Amino acid sequence: MKIQRGLLMVLCSAVALCGCSHLPDNKDVLFQTSTISALLEGAYDGEVTCKELKKHGDFGIGTFDALDGEMLALEGKVYQIRADGKAYCAEDSLSTPFAAVKFFEADKTIVPDTSLNFKELEECLDRLLPTKNILYALKVEGVFKYIKTRSVPKQRKPYPRLVEVVKNQPTFEFPNIRGTIVGFRLPAYVDGINVPGYHLHFITEDRSAGGHLLECSTSNVTIEVDYTRAFFVVLPEHGDFYQVDMTEKKEGELERVEK
Amino acid sequence: MKIQRGLLMVLCSAVALCGCSHLPDNKDVLFQTSTISALLEGAYDGEVTCKELKKHGDFGIGTFDALDGEMLALEGKVYQIRADGKAYCAEDSLSTPFAAVKFFEADKTIVPDTSLNFKELEECLDRLLPTKNILYALKVEGVFKYIKTRSVPKQRKPYPRLVEVVKNQPTFEFPNIRGTIVGFRLPAYVDGINVPGYHLHFITEDRSAGGHLLECSTSNVTIEVDYTRAFFVVLPEHGDFYQVDMTEKKEGELERVEK
Numbered sequence: 001m002k003i004q005r006g007l008l009m010v011l012c013s014a015v016a017l018c019g020c021s022h023l024p025d026n027k028d029v030l031f032q033t034s035t036i037s038a039l040l041e042g043a044y045d046g047e048v049t050c051k052e053l054k055k056h057g058d059f060g061i062g063t064f065d066a067l068d069g070e071m072l073a074l075e076g077k078v079y080q081i082r083a084d085g086k087a088y089c090a091e092d093s094l095s096t097p098f099a100a101v102k103f104f105e106a107d108k109t110i111v112p113d114t115s116l117n118f119k120e121l122e123e124c125l126d127r128l129l130p131t132k133n134i135l136y137a138l139k140v141e142g143v144f145k146y147i148k149t150r151s152v153p154k155q156r157k158p159y160p161r162l163v164e165v166v167k168n169q170p171t172f173e174f175p176n177i178r179g180t181i182v183g184f185r186l187p188a189y190v191d192g193i194n195v196p197g198y199h200l201h202f203i204t205e206d207r208s209a210g211g212h213l214l215e216c217s218t219s220n221v222t223i224e225v226d227y228t229r230a231f232f233v234v235l236p237e238h239g240d241f242y243q244v245d246m247t248e249k250k251e252g253e254l255e256r257v258e259k
Numbered sequence: 260m261k262i263q264r265g266l267l268m269v270l271c272s273a274v275a276l277c278g279c280s281h282l283p284d285n286k287d288v289l290f291q292t293s294t295i296s297a298l299l300e301g302a303y304d305g306e307v308t309c310k311e312l313k314k315h316g317d318f319g320i321g322t323f324d325a326l327d328g329e330m331l332a333l334e335g336k337v338y339q340i341r342a343d344g345k346a347y348c349a350e351d352s353l354s355t356p357f358a359a360v361k362f363f364e365a366d367k368t369i370v371p372d373t374s375l376n377f378k379e380l381e382e383c384l385d386r387l388l389p390t391k392n393i394l395y396a397l398k399v400e401g402v403f404k405y406i407k408t409r410s411v412p413k414q415r416k417p418y419p420r421l422v423e424v425v426k427n428q429p430t431f432e433f434p435n436i437r438g439t440i441v442g443f444r445l446p447a448y449v450d451g452i453n454v455p456g457y458h459l460h461f462i463t464e465d466r467s468a469g470g471h472l473l474e475c476s477t478s479n480v481t482i483e484v485d486y487t488r489a490f491f492v493v494l495p496e497h498g499d500f501y502q503v504d505m506t507e508k509k510e511g512e513l514e515r516v517e518k
Contacts, residue, residue, distance in 0.1 A: 024493065037448045038392070131501035133297070134494050188506040189296045189451030229494040234283065235393050237488060242390035247447045 031056035045239030046095025062099025083153035106224035140181035142221030149211025178205035290315035304498030305354025321358025327413035365483035399440035401480030408470025437464035
């Protein structure tokens with residue numbers, strides 16, 4: 001009886017969340033754990049497991065407990081691209097201190113007729129997207145003339161700040177490679193919570209390698225864009241999240257970390 | 260059959276949202292429509308109705324379509340405090356361009372043993388709350404020696420920017436009054452999305468008047484705090500939201516608007 005009532009309450013909440021004419025359904029929500037501000041300050045303790053994350057999306061990016069590699073989620077699988085540049089299937093029990101995922105459904109498809117480097121890819125999308133004020137999930141799939149990525153090495157406590165970690169980041173180059181770029185374009189106002197602008201990761205078609213995207217040159221690709229009008233942020237309950245100082249904006253640090 | 264499958268999918272989504280050990284349940288989520296950046300730029304077109312809003316919370320603050328007054332939601336009722344300082348029951352069909360609500364459940368209760376002005380109330384809470392890095396819903400109920408509020412007058416298109424509107428805001432004083440302060444303390448990193456720090460509205464015990472809180476002096480009050488670790492932001496699909504320029508931070512504008 002109690003369980004039935006519980007299920008009914010859950011059902012009512014879900015209907016409340018989905019049944020509103022102007023609100024996107026549950027599938028069209030970017031789900032995020034923690035904030036980029038906390039990650040910049042060294043809050044690398046994992047809180048949400050990959051198993052949990054997959055309930056909120058089949059597509060996205062992030063990192064892992066102790067900053068052990070770059071995360072890329074694609075078609076419901078979560079990959080861990082470690083400091084050796086290789087991609088591993090992430091165990092369901094592995095946890096993340098920072099990740100953003102959603103269920104990917106393309107609203108727009110673009111097939112560029114010329115080769116695009118990273119900057120040109122950004123400019124091309126900026127021209128074609130309807131507004132800079134909503135969130136976009138981005139998938140760029142096909143053949144690339146060149147890809148350059150980086151990954152982050154696993155850290156030990158006491159954790160250094162992120163800007164220190166990326167000073168010694170290993171980078172990887174992939175000439176003439178098939179694969180998929182996965183990530184987001186987010187509005188300026190998410191600053192502090194997530195990365196404004198473009199934040200992209202890459203994985204090879206055979207799912208063997210990849211990383212955080214630093215440079216690219218497309219050859220024959222299809223760009224898919226998923227327009228997203230809602231985001232759901234869950235803050236950590238444990239680890240360093242309650243302690244770190246996120247009140248001060250560290251100008252330029254995010255750019256140094258993400259580029 | 261189709262409806263049954265639809266309900267089942269909704270149920271599964273809800274279980275996914277609620278059934279995770281580290282994630283707060285649906286009731287402990289701050290629900291927000293639009294962003295403070297958009298409101299600062301004059302995006303005052305209502306999108307979410309009060310009826311929809313009440314599905315996401317029984318407690319909160321905001322404003323109304325065309326900036327027609329201050330919103331205060333308390334115990335499941337939504338009040339509209341218009342430019343005459345009077346509180347009206349908001350119709351379910353009335354819509355809002357910006358509001359934040361949640362289901363209020365106190366995690367901490369404080370009974371101050373001295374009178375507190377606004378600044379002292381903030382300092383008292385800052386000392387007692389466990390971290391500056393999560394969200395708090397705040398309810399201060401009882402007798403006040405003094406309350407000063409303001410409200411905003413309904414605007415006409417083309418809408419002026421918010422900083423222009425508040426230059427001529429009507430203010431209201433309430434000596435020796437019973438009532439309730441309703442609002443939030445939000446972390447620094449929500450800047451651009453909502454108001455960092457304290458943002459409070461007031462309504463009298465007889466629900467006849469109130470407004471955006473400018474000054475207070477407590478006499479005999481109980482403070483209740485609801486610790487909140489998740490927020491859900493839904494962005495408008497219509498009106499000016501897609502057009503306004505939210506890329507530039509206008510230093511000091513938010514302070515001028517909110518104080």
